[in-house]
Structures are given as C-alpha cells and as structure tokens.
Amino acid sequence: MLAMLLMNANRFVSADRLATALWNDAPPQSHVSNLHTYLSRLRQALHGIQLETAAGGYRVTAAEPDLDLLLFRSLVGTARRQAELGNQAEAATGYRTALDLWRGRPVEDLTIPVLLPQITGLEQEQLAVTEEWLDAELAAGRAAEMVSELTTLTGLHPLRERLRGQLMLALAQVGRRADALEAYTTFRSALVEELGVEPGLELQRTHGEILRGEVTPAVSNRPSAFPICQLPADIPAFTGRTAVLERLEQALTGAHSATPVVVVSGPPGVGKTALAVHLAHGLRDRFPDGQVFVPMAGASTTPRDQRDVLAELLHNLGVAGSAVPDSIEARAAAYRAQLADRRVLVLLDDARDPAQIRQLIPGTPGCAVVVTGRNRLSCLDTAGSTVLEPLSDNEARVMLSAAVGAARITAETHAADRIVAACGGLPLALRIASARLVGRPDWTLRSFAERIRDEGRRLDELSVSDLHVRASLALSFEGLTEPDRRAFQLLSALGLIDFACWAAAAVLGQPESQVDAVIDRLVNANLLEPRGVDVAGQPRYRLHDLLRIVAHERAVAEGGQSELEAAFHRLIGTATALTTIADSSVARNSVSPWHTSEVGSEARAALAVRVPHDGVTWLAAEHGTILAIALRACDLGLHTAAARLSAHLTNYLYSGAWIAHLNRLHSGVRQAALDAGDERLALPAAYMLASVHALRGDRAAALQGLTECAADADRLGELRVLGCSLIGRAFWMSVTGGGSEEAVRLSERSAGLFCQLGDPVGEVSARRAMGLALTELGRVDEAAEVLERACATARELSEPFLVGLILNTYAPVLLNQGEYLKAKEAAEEGVTVLSRVGNRVGVETMRSILGLAEVAVGNRDRALSIFRQVRGYFDQIGDELMVILMTRNLAAAMVGEGQARGALPIMRDCLAVLRRIGSPRRIHEMQVLLAVALERAGHLDEAELARAEAGDPGLGATYDRRIQIVLTLTEPVALRASA
Numbered sequence: 001m002l003a004m005l006l007m008n009a010n011r012f013v014s015a016d017r018l019a020t021a022l023w024n025d026a027p028p029q030s031h032v033s034n035l036h037t038y039l040s041r042l043r044q045a046l047h048g049i050q051l052e053t054a055a056g057g058y059r060v061t062a063a064e065p066d067l068d069l070l071l072f073r074s075l076v077g078t079a080r081r082q083a084e085l086g087n088q089a090e091a092a093t094g095y096r097t098a099l100d101l102w103r104g105r106p107v108e109d110l111t112i113p114v115l116l117p118q119i120t121g122l123e124q125e126q127l128a129v130t131e132e133w134l135d136a137e138l139a140a141g142r143a144a145e146m147v148s149e150l151t152t153l154t155g156l157h158p159l160r161e162r163l164r165g166q167l168m169l170a171l172a173q174v175g176r177r178a179d180a181l182e183a184y185t186t187f188r189s190a191l192v193e194e195l196g197v198e199p200g201l202e203l204q205r206t207h208g209e210i211l212r213g214e215v216t217p218a219v220s221n222r223p224s225a226f227p228i229c230q231l232p233a234d235i236p237a238f239t240g241r242t243a244v245l246e247r248l249e250q251a252l253t254g255a256h257s258a259t260p261v262v263v264v265s266g267p268p269g270v271g272k273t274a275l276a277v278h279l280a281h282g283l284r285d286r287f288p289d290g291q292v293f294v295p296m297a298g299a300s301t302t303p304r305d306q307r308d309v310l311a312e313l314l315h316n317l318g319v320a321g322s323a324v325p326d327s328i329e330a331r332a333a334a335y336r337a338q339l340a341d342r343r344v345l346v347l348l349d350d351a352r353d354p355a356q357i358r359q360l361i362p363g364t365p366g367c368a369v370v371v372t373g374r375n376r377l378s379c380l381d382t383a384g385s386t387v388l389e390p391l392s393d394n395e396a397r398v399m400l401s402a403a404v405g406a407a408r409i410t411a412e413t414h415a416a417d418r419i420v421a422a423c424g425g426l427p428l429a430l431r432i433a434s435a436r437l438v439g440r441p442d443w444t445l446r447s448f449a450e451r452i453r454d455e456g457r458r459l460d461e462l463s464v465s466d467l468h469v470r471a472s473l474a475l476s477f478e479g480l481t482e483p484d485r486r487a488f489q490l491l492s493a494l495g496l497i498d499f500a501c502w503a504a505a506a507v508l509g510q511p512e513s514q515v516d517a518v519i520d521r522l523v524n525a526n527l528l529e530p531r532g533v534d535v536a537g538q539p540r541y542r543l544h545d546l547l548r549i550v551a552h553e554r555a556v557a558e559g560g561q562s563e564l565e566a567a568f569h570r571l572i573g574t575a576t577a578l579t580t581i582a583d584s585s586v587a588r589n590s591v592s593p594w595h596t597s598e599v600g601s602e603a604r605a606a607l608a609v610r611v612p613h614d615g616v617t618w619l620a621a622e623h624g625t626i627l628a629i630a631l632r633a634c635d636l637g638l639h640t641a642a643a644r645l646s647a648h649l650t651n652y653l654y655s656g657a658w659i660a661h662l663n664r665l666h667s668g669v670r671q672a673a674l675d676a677g678d679e680r681l682a683l684p685a686a687y688m689l690a691s692v693h694a695l696r697g698d699r700a701a702a703l704q705g706l707t708e709c710a711a712d713a714d715r716l717g718e719l720r721v722l723g724c725s726l727i728g729r730a731f732w733m734s735v736t737g738g739g740s741e742e743a744v745r746l747s748e749r750s751a752g753l754f755c756q757l758g759d760p761v762g763e764v765s766a767r768r769a770m771g772l773a774l775t776e777l778g779r780v781d782e783a784a785e786v787l788e789r790a791c792a793t794a795r796e797l798s799e800p801f802l803v804g805l806i807l808n809t810y811a812p813v814l815l816n817q818g819e820y821l822k823a824k825e826a827a828e829e830g831v832t833v834l835s836r837v838g839n840r841v842g843v844e845t846m847r848s849i850l851g852l853a854e855v856a857v858g859n860r861d862r863a864l865s866i867f868r869q870v871r872g873y874f875d876q877i878g879d880e881l882m883v884i885l886m887t888r889n890l891a892a893a894m895v896g897e898g899q900a901r902g903a904l905p906i907m908r909d910c911l912a913v914l915r916r917i918g919s920p921r922r923i924h925e926m927q928v929l930l931a932v933a934l935e936r937a938g939h940l941d942e943a944e945l946a947r948a949e950a951g952d953p954g955l956g957a958t959y960d961r962r963i964q965i966v967l968t969l970t971e972p973v974a975l976r977a978s979a
Contacts (some may be wrong), residue, residue, distance in 0.1 A: 002042055002046075002060075003021075003107045003110055003112060003115065004017070004018055004021045004112070004114075004115065005042075005051070005058060005059070005060040006060060006062070006067060006069070007069075007106070007107070007115055007118055007119075008059075009060055009061075009062045009067055009069065009070060011059060012052075012054055012057035012058065012059045013057055013058055013059065014057045015032060015035055015057060015058070017114065018035060018058065019035070020114050021112050021113075021114045021115065022034075022035075024113070035058070039051055039053065039058060050062075068101045069106075069122075071098075071101060072098050072101050072102075075094055075095075075097055075098035075101075076094075076095065076098045076129050076132075078094050079091045079092075079093075079094030079095045079098065079132070079133075079136070080132070082094055083132070083135075083136055083139075088136045088137075088139035088140040089136075089140040091136040092133060092136035092137045092140050092142070095129060095130075095132055095133030095136055096133060098129065099126070099129060099130060099133060100284070100285065102126060105119065105123070106118075106119050106122050106123075107119065127157070127160075130153070131162050131163060131166065134146060134149070134150065134153075134163075134166045135166065138166060138169055138170060138173070143169070143170040143171075143173035143174050144170075144174050146166075146170045147167070147170050147171060147174060147176075150163065150166055150167040150170055151167065153167075154167050154183075158187075158190060159190070159191065159194070159195075161187075161199060161200050161202070161203045162202075164183065164184070164187045164199075164203060165202065165203045165206045167180075167183055168180040168181075168183050168184055168203075168206055168207070168210060169206060169210075169215060171183060172210045172215040173215060173216070177210060177213075177215075180210050180215075181207070181210060181211065184199075184203070184206075184207045184210075187199065187203075226289045226290055226317075226342065226344075227288060227289050227290045228289075228290035228291070228292065228316065228317065228344075229284070229290055229291050230290075230291065230292050230293040230316070231277055231280050231281060231291045231293050231347070232273075232277050232293060233277075234277060234278055234281040235274050235277075235278060237399070237402035237403065238274065238278045239391065239395050239396075239398050239399040239402065239427075240391055240392070240395035240398070240399075241271075241275055241278075241388075241395075244275065244386050244388070245275070245278070245279055245282070247384060247386065248262050248264070248279055248370070248384060248386065249279065249282070249283065250384075251383040251384030252279075252283065252286075252345070252368045252370070252383070252384075253283065253286050253368075254383075256365045256383065257365060258365055259361055259362050259363065259364065259365055259367050259368060259369060260365070260368045260369070260383035260384075261361060261368070261369040261370075261371060261380065261381065261382045261383060262368075262369070262370055262371070262382055262383055262384045262385060262386075263371045263372075263373070263376075263377050263380060263382050263384075263385040263386075264276055264370065264371070264372045264373075264385070264386055264388055265372070265373050265374065265375060265376045265377060265385070265386075265387050265388065265526055266374070266387055266388030266389065266526050267374065267390075267426075267476070267526045267527065267529070267544055267547065268299070268374060268428075268472045268473050268475060268476050268547075269426040269427065269428030269429060269469060269472050269473060269546070270388045270389070270390055270426055270427065270428075271388060271391075271426075271427035271428070272350075272372040272373070272374075272388055273349050273350070273372055274427060275372075275388060276347055276349065276370045276372050277293075277347070279370060280293075280345055280347050280370060283345055284345075286343070286345075287343045287344055287345040287367075287368065288343055289342040289343045289344045290342075290344045290345075291344070291345045291346075291347065292313065292316070292344060292345070292346045292347065293347045293349065294309055294312075294313065294346070294347065294348050294349065294360065295349050295350060296309070296348055296349060296350050296351045296352065296356060296357065296373075297350060298350045298351045298352030298353070298356060298373055298374070298375075299350055299352070299374050299475040299476065299478065299479065300475065300478065301478050303352045303356060304356075306328060306332075306356065306357070306358075306359045306360060307328040307331065309360060310328065310331035310332055310334075310335050310359065310360070311331060313335055313360075314331065314334055314335055314338065317335075317338045317339075318338075328359060331359075332359040332360075335359075335360070335362075336362055336363040336364075339362040339363070339364065339367050340362075340363065340364050341364055341366060342364075342366060342367065343366045343367065344362065344366075344367045345367070345368050345369075345370065346360065346361075346362060346367060346368070346369045346370070347369075347370045347372075348360055348369060348370070348371045348372070349372050350372060350373060350374070351371050351372065351373040351377065352373065352375065352479065353373075353375060353377065353379075354377055354379045354380040357371060357380075374476060374479075374525060374526050375479070375524055375525050375526065376523075376524050376525075376526065378524065387526065389425075389529070390424055390425025390426055390544065391425040391426075391427060391430070392425065393417070393420055393421075393425070395425075396420040396423065396425050396430055397409070397416060397417070397420055399427065399430050399431075399434070400416060400419065400420060400430055400433070400434055401416075403430075403431070403434030403435075403437075403438060404434050404437045404438060404445075408437070408445060409445070411445075412444060412445040412446055414446075415444070415445035415446040415448075415449045416445055416449075418449040418453070419433055419445060419448060419449050419452065422449070422452045422453065422458060423452075423462070423546075424544055424545045424546050426469070426544070426546060428467070428469060428472055429462050429469050429546060431467065432462045432463065432464050432467050432468075432469060433448070433452070433462065435464045435465070435467070436448065436461070436464050439464070448461075455549050458546075458549060459546070459549060459550065459553070462546075469546060470550060470553075473546060473547055473550045474550055474554070476525065476527055476547070477554065479525065480525065480527075483518070484518060484521055484522065487508055487518045487522070488522060488527055488551055489551045489552070489554055489555035489558075489564075490507050490508055490555070490563065490564065490567045491504060491507055491508075491522075491528075491543060491548075491551070492543065492548045492549075492551035492552040492555060492564070498531050498540045498541070498542045498624070498625060499540065499541060499542070499625055500534070500536075500538040500539065500540055500541075500621075500622070500625075501515055501516060501519065501538065501539065502538075502574065502578065503571060503574070503575070503625065504518075504519060504541070505574075506567075506570045506571045506573070506574035506575070507567045507568075507570060507571050508567070509566075509567070509570055519541060523541070527543070527547060528541045528542070528543060529541065529542045529543070529544065534621035534622075535617055535620050535621050536617050536618045536620070536621040536622070538621060552564070565636075568632070568633075568636070569641075571629060572629055572630075572633055572638070572641050572642075572645060573641075575625075575626055575629050575645060576641070576644055576645045576648070578618070578622075579619070579622075579626055579645060579648045579649055580648045581615065582615030582616075582618045582619050582622075582648075582652075583615065583619070583648040583649070583651055583652065584615065585614065585615035585616065586615055586616055586619065586651050586652050586655065586838075587655070587800055587801055587836070587837035587838065588651060588761070588799065588801050588802075588837075590651070590654055590691070590801070591723075591724050591727065591759075591761060591762045591765045592647070592650065592651065592684075592724075593683070593684035593687040593688065593720055593721045593724045593725075594643075594646070594647035594650065594684045595647070595720065616652070616838070619649075619652045623649065623652060623653065623658070623661070624661075626645065626649050627649065627661055627664065627665055629645065630642045630645045630646055630649065630665055630668065630669070631664065631665070631668045633645070633672075634668040634669060634671070634672035635668075635672075637672065637675070637676065638672075639669065639672035639673045639675070639676050639678060639681060640678075640681065642668065642669050642672060643669050643673065643681050643684070643685070646665055646666065646669050646685070647684075649665065650662070650665070650666075650688060653665070654691070655837065655838040655839050655840075656838060656840065657695060657840050657841050657877055659692055659695050659696060659877060659878075662688060662691075662692050662695070663689065663692045665688075666685040666686075666688040666689050666692070667685075667689065669681075669682075669685040670682045670685035670686055670689065673685065679712070679716060680716055680718055683709060683712055683713055683716065683718050683721045684720075684721055686705065686708070686709050686712070687705075687706070687709045687721055687724055687725055687728075689705060690702050690704075690705030690706045690709060690725075690728065691728070693705055694728070694732065695841060695877065695879070696877065696878045696879065697874065697877075697878055697879030697880045697881050697882060697883075698880075699732050699735060699736045699881060699917065700736065700917070700918070702728070702732055703729065703732045703733065703736065706725045706728040706729045706732065707725075707729060709721060709724075709725040709728075710722055710725035710726055710729060713725055719753050719756065719757055720757060720759075720762075722750075722753060723750045723753040723754050723757070723759075723762050723766070724750075724762070726746045726747065726749055726750035726753070726766070727746075727747065727750045727762075727765055727766050727769045729743075729746050730743040730744075730746040730747040730750065730766075730769040730770070730772075730773055731743075731769045731772060733746070733773070734769070734772045734773045734775075734776045735772075735881075735919070736917065736918060736919050740773060740776070740777070741777070743769070743770075743772075743773035743776070744770055744773045744774060744777070746769075747766045747767070747769040747770035747773060748766075748770060750762070750765075750766035750769070751763045751766035751767055751770070754766060760793065760797055761797060761799055761802060764790050764793050764794050764797070764799075764802055764806070765802065765805075767786055767787070767789070767790035767793075768787065768790050768802075768805060768806045768809050770786055771783045771784075771786045771787035771790065771806075771809050771810070771813070772809045774786060775809070775812060775813050775816065776921065780813050780816045780817055781817075783813050784810070784813045784814070784817065787806055787809055787810040787813060788810070790802075790806050791803060791806045791807065791810060794806055800833050800836060800837050801833075801834070801837045801839060801842075803830075803833050804830050804833035804834035804837065804839065804842055804846070805834075805842060807826050807827070807829055807830030807833065807846070808830050808834075808842060808845055808846050808849065810826055811823045811826040811827040811830060811846070811849045811850075811853065812849055812852075812962070814826055815849070815852060815853060815856065815961065815962055815965060816961050816962050817961075818961055820853060820856035820857050821857060823849075823852075823853045823856070824850065824853035824854065824856075824857055827846055827847075827849045827850035827853050828850060830842075830846040830849075830850075831843055831846045831847055831850060834846055840873070841877070844869075844870050844873045844874065844882075845882070847866055847869070847870050848866070848867070848870045848882065848885065848886065850866060851863045851864075851866035851867050851870065851889070852889075852962075852965050852966070854866065855965050855966075855968055855969060856965045856968070860893070860969070860973075863889075863969075864889075864890065864893055867886045867889045867890050868886070868890065870882070870886050871883055871886035871887060871890070874886070880913065880917070881917055881919070884910050884913050884914060884917075885922070887906060887910055888907070888910045888925075888926060888929065888966070889966060889969060891903040891906040891907050891910065891929075891933075892929050892932075892933075892966055892967070892969040892970050893969045893970075894906070895929075895932060895933045895936050895969070895970040896969050896970050896971050896972055896973050897973055898972070898973075900933045900934075900936035900937040901937045903933050904930075904933055904934065904937055907926065907929060907930045907933055908930070910926055911923065911926045911927065911930060914926055924950050924951070924963075925963050925966065927946055927947075927949055927950035928946075928947070928950050928963060928967070929966065929967070929970065930946050931943045931944075931946035931947040931950065932967065932970045933970070934946055936970070
C-alpha cells in the first residue's frame with residue numbers, strides 16, 4: 001500500500017486500484033475495512049508524512065526532501081535549466097546528483113503487477129536523464145572520463161541510438177576516430193541484421209561529422225584531478241551486513257582529530273572487498289573530492305611495495321612523472337600534500353600487515369581510510385574494526401535468490417538450503433554457485449546440490465571463469481610459517497566441530513601452552529574462528545568447512561595422510577579418556593549395555609586438570625564435539641574406538657533425553673561394527689537404538705527392537721545385552737499390552753542373569769520391571785512387596801536413578817491400593833530424586849503420576865496444571881502415548897466443568913490413537929471415560945454402547961481404583977466443591 005501511494009505521491013489513488021495492487025483480482029469482502037486499518041498503521045509508523053482520505057481514494061502528500069522520486073525530478077529540472085543557460089559543468093553535476101539517488105529498480109523488493117507500467121516508465125526516465133547527463137559532460141569537455149561509462153551503457157543498451165552517438169563523439173573527441181567509426185559500423189550492422197532498418201538521421205549526421213574530421217578535441221575545464229573515483233563497480237544486489245555497514249559509516253564520518261581508519265578483516269571469500277566497495281559507494285557524497293582504490297595484494301606471494309603504490313597514487317592525482325620524488329618519505333609527503341584539506345576516501349584492499357600501509361594514510365582528518373585484509377591488523381590505530389563472518393543462512397539464501405531468481409529458489413527450497421550449507425555462508429562460494437546455476441538454467445537446484453555435497457569434488461564444482469574458491473582459500477597458506485601451516489593442516493583432522501584447546505593439543509601432539517600460541521596466530525590470520533567461551537569456561541574455535549577441505553587436500557597432497565591419521569588417533573584417545581573421567585561424575589540413569597573401561601591412574605592424574613570437578617558441565621560443553629569425533633571414527637572404520645567412546649557418552653545423552661544425538665551416535669556405531677563383521681559390538685548400539693524408540697514414544701518399535709536384540713544376544717552369549725533387553729521387553733510389554741505372565745518370566749530371567757554377572761544394579765532394575773508386570777496383572781500386593789525390596793536395595797547401593805525409577809513404578813501401586821497420601825509422597829520423592837540425576841523423561845513421567853495422586857487427595861487445580869505441563873514436554877520430544885494420556889485426563893476434567901460436548905471429539909481421537917498403539921487397559925479406561933462424557937452430553941444410547949464395548953478387563957478391584965481416580969475428574973466441579 002505504501003509503495004502504491006508513494007509511486008503516485010500527491011495524487012489520489014482509488015480504493016479499487018489499491019485493492020487490485022494488494023490482492024490482485026480477488027480482494028476479500030472486508031477489503032475497504034482492511035485498507036482503513038493499513039492506512040491507520042501507516043500514519044502511526046510514518047511521522048511527518050501526510051496521509052489523506054477522500055471519496056473513494058487515498059493520497060500521500062510529500063515534499064521533495066521526503067521522497068527520492070520527487071527530489072530526483074526537482075534536481076533534473078534544475079540541471080536542465082543550467083544546461084539551457086550554457087552552464088554545462090554545473091548541469092552535469094546536477095544530473096549526477098539526481099542519478100545518484102537511484103538504488104536499483106524502483107520498489108525492487110516487492111512484486112506489484114499493477115505498478116509494472118509505472119516502473120518501466122521510471123526506468124526509461126532514468127535512462128533519458130542519463131543521456132542528458134552524458135551530453136552535459138561531453139559539452140563540458142569531459143570526454144575522456146565518459147568513454148568507460150558509455151562503453152558500459154552501450155553494452156547494456158546495444159540498440160539505443162543516442163547512447164551510441166554519445167560514445168562515438170566521446171571517442172572522436174579524445175582522438176580515437178577509428179574506434180568511433182568502428183562503433184558506428186558495428187551498431188549499423190546489428191541494426192540491419194536484427195531489425196532491417198538503418199540508423200536514424202541524427203546518428204548518421206554524427207557519423208558524417210566524424211568522417212569529415214569536424215569533431216573538435218575535447219577541452220576540459222576541470223582544473224585538477226579532483227574529484228576522482230577509482231572504485232570498482234558496486235554489487236547490484238548487495239546482501240546483509242546492515243549493522244556492520246552502519247557501524248563503519250559512523251566511524252568514518254564522525255568528528256575526528258586525525259584521519260579515521262577502519263579495518264575490515266576476515267577469512268578468504270567472506271566478502272571483505274565487496275563490503276568495503278559497497279560502503280565506499282554509499283559514502284561518495286560524504287567525500288566529494290573522490291574515492292581512491294588501491295589493491296595491495298597482501299595475500300599473494302608478491303605484496304605491493306608502498307613506494308610503488310605511492311608513485312601510482314601521485315600520478316593518478318595529477319602529479320607528472322618527472323615531479324614524483326625518489327624516496328618513499330618524499331613520496332608520502334607529496335601524497336599527503338595532494339590530499340591535504342580535501343575530503344577523499346582511500347580504500348586499501350587486501351593489506352598484509354600495518355607496515356605495508358602506514359605511509360598510505362592521509363595526514364588530515366577530512367580524509368578517511370578503509371583497509372581490508374585477511375589478517376586482523378591489530379597493531380593499527382583505528383576508529384573502528386570488524387572481523388567479517390560468513391553470511392547467516394537467511395542472508396545467504398537472499399543472495400542466492402537475488403542471483404538465481406526467487407522462482408527457482410521457491411520451487412526447490414530444500415535444495416537451496418543444501419547449496420547454502422555447502423557454501424558455508426561465504427559470498428565468494430555463493431557467487432560462483434549462483435553463476436553456475438544462472439549459466440545452466442536446465443540444471444535443477446537439487447542436481448547442483450548433489451554435485452557439491454561430496455567434499456571430494458566440492459571445490460572443483462565451486463569454480464567458474466576466473467573465480468575459484470580453492471585458489472582464493474589456498475592463498476591463505478602463503479603467509480604462514482611452516483610450523484603454523486602444518487598445524488593448520490593437522491587441525492583439518494578435527495572435522496566439522498567446534499573445539500577447545502585440549503582437542504587441538506591432542507591433534508598437534510603438543511602441550512597446551514605451546515598450542516595456545518599457534519591458535520593465537522591462526523586466529524589473527526582469520527583461519528580459525530573464535531566461538532566464545534563455553535559453559536565449562538573453555539575458549540572454543542572452529543575451522544570454516546571449506547578452509548578445512550582445502551587444508552585436508554594440501555596435507556594429503558604433501559604426503560601427510562599418515563600424519564592426519566595419527567593426529568586423529570591422538571584425538572580420539574584423549575577424548576575417550578576425558579569423557580571417561582567426566583562420565584564418572586554423572587549420575588547413572590539406566591542399566592548400560594556397554595562393557596565400560598577405566599582410565600589408568602597415571603593418565604587420570606594428567607588429564608583430570610582439563611575436566612572440572614563437575615563432569616556434567618564439561619560434557620555439557622563437549623558432548624557435541626565428542627559425538628562428532630565418534631561419528632568420524634565410524635566413517636574411518638575405527639568402530640572399536642568409536643564404541644569405547646560411545647560407552648561413556650551414552651549415560652549423559654540418555655539423562656538429558658538427547659534423542660537425536662543418541663540416534664546418530666548408535667546408528668553410526670552399529671553400522672560401523674556390522675560393516676566390520678563385529679556382531680557383538682553392534683549389539684549394545686542396537687539396544688540403545690531400541691531405547692531411542694522408547695524415548696520417542698514409539699513403544700511398538702521399541703519392543704520389536706528389544707525382541708531382536710534379546711534373540712541376537714542369546715545366540716551370541718552376550719549376557720549383559722541380553723539382561724538389558726529382557727528388562728526392556730518386560731517393561732514395554734507391560735506398558736503397551738497390559739498384564740502378561742511372560743513379562744514376569746522375562747524379568748525373573750533378567751534378574752538371574754545380572755545376579756550371575758555380579759551386577760546388583762541390573763538385578764534391581766529387573767525387579768522393578770517385575771513389579772510393573774505384576775501391577776498390570778492386578779497382583780498389586782505382590783508388586784508392592786517386590787518393589788519395596790527393590791527400592792531398599794537401590795538405597796543401599798546409593799543408586800539414586802534406580803530409587804527414582806522404582807518409585808515411578810511403586811507410586812501407581814500405592815494408588816491402586818488406595819494409599820493416596822503415600823502415593824503422593826512417593827511421587828514427590830521420585831520427582832526430587834530424578835531431578836537431581838538429570839533424568840528429565842523420568843521426572844515428567846513421575847509428575848504424571850503425581851498429578852493422579854493430587855486428584856485422589858482433592859487437589860484438582862494443581863493436578864490439571866501438572867497434566868498440562870507434562871503434556872507439553874512429551875509433545876516436544878514426540879512421546880505420543882504420554883501426550884494422549886495427559887490429553888485424556890484434561891478431557892475428563894472438561895466433562896466435570898460442564899464441557900462434555902467439547903470433550904467428546906478429543907476423547908474419540910484419544911481412543912483411536914490408543915487402538916492404533918494397542919494398549920488394552922488404556923483402551924478400556926478410555927471407553928469408560930467416553931461413556932461418561934456421552935451420558936453427560938445427553939447421548940444416552942451411545943453411552944450404553946460405549947459401556948458395553950468397554951466390558952470388564954478382568955483385572956480386579958484394585959485395578960478399578962485407578963480408573964476411579966480419573967473418573968473423579970468427570971464429576972461436576974460445583975458438586976465437588978459443595979461436597
């Protein structure tokens with residue numbers, strides 16, 4: 001709406017036209033009201049802009065300074081009057097000022113079909129004004145400066161006769177008569193071949209004048225080289241970096257007592273030069289005497305010398321060759337004298353170090369300097385500096401879309417995201433990827449994403465014309481010392497991970513005190529990216545993905561593959577030892593299927609200083625790195641080392657319900673073990689994958705996985721995995737299938753196996769599964785006896801996680817026995833214990849039982865609050881059964897609150913899910929609740945059918961107490977309150 005009004009500033013735009021712009025040909029019925037709402041919001045947002053409403057239309061009233069379009073036309077009018085008076089230099093300046101207001105296409109970030117004719121007209125208007133400006137420049141004697149501009153413009157508009165004539169005149173005026181005639185011949189041939197017509201009379205007349213030698217040489221009235229502009233062309237669709245640009249602009253244009261210098265550093269390909277050039281173009285009006293661009297070649301093997309650069313600068317600033325002094329000091333003084341009291345912006349691109357550029361800094365504060373470089377140039381006195389980081393995913397996507405076209409990106413969003421990820425946010429890589437896609441419109445984004453997915457060929461694919469990611473990144477090695485270059489190549493063995501100093505020390509095989517200095521130098525060279533301090537207080541670093549690939553290539557090419565392998569072996573050995581030490585301080589949260597090892601006392605003493613007393617904190621910082629190392633080991637075929645590391649990471653991941661991490665870790669270990677033909681080592685990973693299914697709430701998949709694990713473990717004689725699998729089978733058979741004598745037998749066998757292994761923790765865990773199986777069979781008194789003994793043993797073993805899990809099973813037994821207060825106390829203790837060991841899944845499961853206990857003792861509101869919170873957590877991790885059970889409880893409460901009709905569809909959905917999952921007891925409970933809801937909603941016949949379908953589960957009176965607690969929620973709230 002704002003675009004429509006501004007494009008028609010000071011004119012009324014009808015409501016119908018606005019509706020067409022906003023909604024095309026399908027405006028909503030409320031479009032008039034919507035337009036009023038939008039207008040009101042615009043008034044609030046745009047202070048000082050007058051918005052008016054009249055019969056059937058709207059108008060924005062704007063003055064010239066407020067709207068660039070009005071200002072543009074005003075400046076053009078002034079320039080035309082100067083031209084009519086014969087003041088061609090002033091006219092040219094006025095036209096240039098007007099044209100500088102243009103920033104791309106009008107409203108280019110919006111697609112408004114109804115505005116397309118106006119936008120086209122504006123673009124034609126801009127081109128016409130450009131031609132008028134060129135006429136003024138040529139009339140002012142500035143033909144030499146205009147040749148380059150006209151060459152570019154005639155390339156963009158090859159059939160534009162006026163531009164062609166201006167180019168011919170400019171060439172003739174600077175003495176290039178043959179080139180001028182060739183320009184005409186080329187144009188005439190193209191015109192005849194494409195359109196079948198001859199050039200117009202005006203162009204023919206210009207051609208004749210040049211042939212006859214009637215065009216006189218240009219006589220410039222410009223007294224000096226100023227203003228001067230040597231900037232490369234700006235990027236038309238520059239993306240992102242808004243905050244960085246604003247900060248640098250403020251540093252350059254604020255009040256200063258000395259020449260302000262800003263430094264833009266960063267890794268290769270990150271867009272330092274593009275940002276600096278874009279910044280300089282945006283500041284041209286603030287530095288009216290000119291903008292000087294100097295390539296310093298600091299990253300190359302032959303960086304430019306200041307003495308040579310100063311000679312070039314003096315020549316460009318109008319100093320004759322014979323007047324250029326010999327010594328560097330005299331040249332620097334002459335350079336500063338040329339720029340004294342002027343406002344010139346100097347851009348020193350790709351500086352190696354401060355020493356290379358100190359003499360190139362002007363001496364007066366009216367000038368300013370922008371320096372780019374791969375090193376941080378920290379010894380340079382600056383008004384501001386920034387280390388440029390790769391583009392964010394969103395910025396990279398916008399850049400790709402601007403080049404390739406929004407339609408292609410929208411059609412293949414996932415593939416576009418994969419391309420962005422492979423380019424690592426580097427503008428150079430994105431630019432090359434875009435160029436390749438633009439050059440091959442027949443390629444799908446998916447096909448190109450596949451081409452660059454493989455690291456082995458990614459750098460080959462990211463190459464087009466004279467742009468090569470590999471060559472650009474490889475320059476970064478040239479400035480490194482041999483030890484630092486070796487260190488950088490070895491660090492490529494780390495892979496795609498953030499790392500702390502201990503990991504770098506392991507890879508390099510050096511003490512951390514020495515590695516700190518290496519890291520500092522690589523950070524200064526922007527080859528390592530600092531990632532801040534982690535929760536364990538460790539500084540962290542990372543290699544950019546593409547830099548890592550280049551480093552790895554060079555290491556292999558130089559015969560360093562064996563050295564890389566040795567570096568990784570050192571890394572995984574250190575990681576395993578540190579993780580083992582940290583794991584010893586993590587409370588156990590399940591019976592482990594792994595055979596774990598210990599770290600020797602000597603190694604423990606040497607490594608313990610790297611792990612804080614709280615190993616959980618260290619693992620919180622490092623678990624992502626440890627996971628990546630384990631997966632890298634799997635990829636390298638080191639399945640035994642990967643399994644050893646996994647054994648000590650599993651407990652931490654399980655306690656925090658890191659489901660995706662657990663799945664990746666154990667999928668990788670299992671596959672690597674199977675690829676190596678090691679079935680025994682694959683078994684613990686398979687058991688953990690079944691546990692992942694359980695954490696996700698997929699009980700059927702968990703039960704199937706546990707059944708397969710138990711069979712394989714029994715066949716291979718792996719008693720620990722067999723015992724764990726039998727516990728899991730017994731537990732989930734009870735949860736999903738109701739009472740089962742087989743579950744009792746499985747848990748009894750598991751208890752015997754762990755007794756044989758001398759593992760009391762495993763034996764108690766099996767007794768807990770037996771207690772649950774007995775409960776589901778309705779044998780609650782037996783269950784209570786088994787669980788009380790198991791809980792006492794767990795307390796004696798000082799295993800809090802076991803105490804919590806047993807209480808998780810024991811509290812429902814107390815509910816079935818009618819011991820509601822004891823059940824509440826047991827649930828509260830279970831929540832406390834499981835919270836201390838960090839078992840979030842256990843905590844929330846325990847709280848679901850606590851909610852039932854609160855209902856039983858009359859704390860309805862507190863119970864409902866608990867049910868909502870528990871449902872939210874399990875919905876987050878994807879446990880469908882727990883979500884349904886909490887939803888069922890809340891729907892029962894709706895019945896008690898007089899909302900039976902609203903509860904019915906919710907209950908029916910719950911019943912459908914439970915039938916799909918296959919849990920007989922819970923299906924029965926749901927049918928009983930549904931019958932009550934139907935009755936309260938007045939559907940008496942359906943209620944009777946639901947009761948008949950529910951039947952009697954045959955689990956005895958103790959079982960009925962549990963459903964009675966849930967049924968309490970359906971009792972009318974007012975009736976319960978009066979009772």
